[in-house]
Amino acid sequence: MTLAVDQVPGLDRADLTRMGAVCAALLLLAALMVADLVTGPAGLPLSQVVDGLREGPSGADRRLATILWYLRMPQTLMAALVGFALGVCGLMMQTILNNPLASPFTLGFSAAAGFGAALVILFGTALPVALWIGVPLAAFLSTLTAAALVYLVAHYRGASHEMLVLAGIAVLFLFQSLQSLLQFMAAPEVLQQIVFWLFGSLLKATWTSVQVLAALLVLTLPLILREVWNLTALRLGDGNAASLGLNVEAMRRRVLVLVALLTAGAVSFTGTIGFVGLIAPHVARALVGEDHRFGLPMAGIMGAVVLVAASVTGKLISPGAVIPVGIITALAGIPMLLGVILMKGRT
């Protein structure tokens, strides 16, 4: 009976195909990022873009270097980073809340970010900091405040997924009403600024925002990777996971903090880009299954793919005035989500 088996069907073969899927997704992302660099109002051909990339930011052709390295590159990288962060956060949220409808925004984080940004856009002139620092900073801090509220409830009333969702919905409505109040108070020109921020746009991306979000990812990824097996175990249900020695509630709270940090970083610079965090985890699960060793990278890459693709599409539709990427992702995300749901129903 003690048969030593080197190959267990259902473990090895699956691992290889999943690795292949992750690599294929990475290639797709790379191709889309190149496409994003090539498209834009200035209409640079691919050969020029390659030259510009080779010459670096201090290249001889100043016009090319400026467009490529200071306008397009930050936007492309920001799209990939924001998409990656929201995809990873989306999968973690769906796992800890055991809910396929969950996304990084389920617990009211987006509404909080919007409130923070609106607050500074409205009263920012009275602040000692510049608007371009003040707005993302306020969005970041107000997202963390929302997370802290949910965390407090989870701490005192237990971190069951029902409790987290309830607390999150309360926080969502709180910040939404506060945000509406600010919009009501704002003058028409300011209101326009607030609404434009809420659309979610990559035009706000700068090298600073890329660096901040990249740093947040570098900080949180090791901590996220430590939870990989715990997250997979949680897919067996709370009771089974707890019986395998996992402190389910403590883990939920740890993941909540990580999601809050990453989501805050992602939305504070670009505004609330919806749907990426909802759709990417579904695509990832459909492609690589429940094993979070592959699911988390795949959700991240798929998030980046969706957002970069949306950015390319936005530029192609209206080359002159770029449509905010938040609008495109929502429009493109709905058919994708429906597609995933329909495919799931068939299997």
Place this chain on the structure above:
Amino acid sequence: MSLLLSEFTVNAGRLRLLDIPSLSLPSTGLVGVIGPNGAGKSTLLKALAGIIPHAGRKTLDCTWPDPTRIAYLPQDFAVSAAMSVAECVLLGRRERLGWRITAHDRAEVGRVLSLLDLTHLAEARMDRLSGGQQQRVLLAQRLLRDPRLMILDEPTSALDLHHQLEVLSRLKALSTDILVIAALHDLTLAGRFADHLVLIEHGMLKAADNPEAVLNGDMLDPVYAIRCEVFRDRARNPVVVAHSPCDPCPKSPIR
């Protein structure tokens, strides 16, 4: 060398769910926990497994096993995740898994799958298995923990007759080296496989003895509100048949 409980209590708010002043069980073997619904069987098992807090002392061979070597199988086990059986079993080693699945991990998964006769299901998806198949997979998952103490809440509740016997025989074989504590509803099966029975009523210890001493009308009738007959099968194991206490008494109970 034994499992000892002293002043072992579990409270939910002001309500006392379980109160066991003292209990002594052998350090190996198969122990059946029996009692009517709501008596506190699951509470006892959860408290032993460390899932819910308790007061009092619990020791096994004067210490208590590391959590990684306790295998607890809860009663509500349904899995809706779309992972393969092999992946699911692998999670039994959750604490010891690294980024790569090692040859040792694989060998262990293969071993427990064949032990519970599940090798042919290794690639099947958990969410498409029947309740009984899932229950056996989750039992295999617990065996992957190389347990010193197994705590099983009705491990045969979803199994057909053949698999009930098979699983209990495996557990019985394992229990020569480890202690297996299992809540069981089927008193006949409990009498046949358990070395020791613990009878619980209203959160109190009613009896802890060998099956002979527990499975009789004097013990069972008041606890379960039944009138039972105990027969002997061909191996002289007890067979418990329950009658409603309102039924007319059979004229000559066959004993």
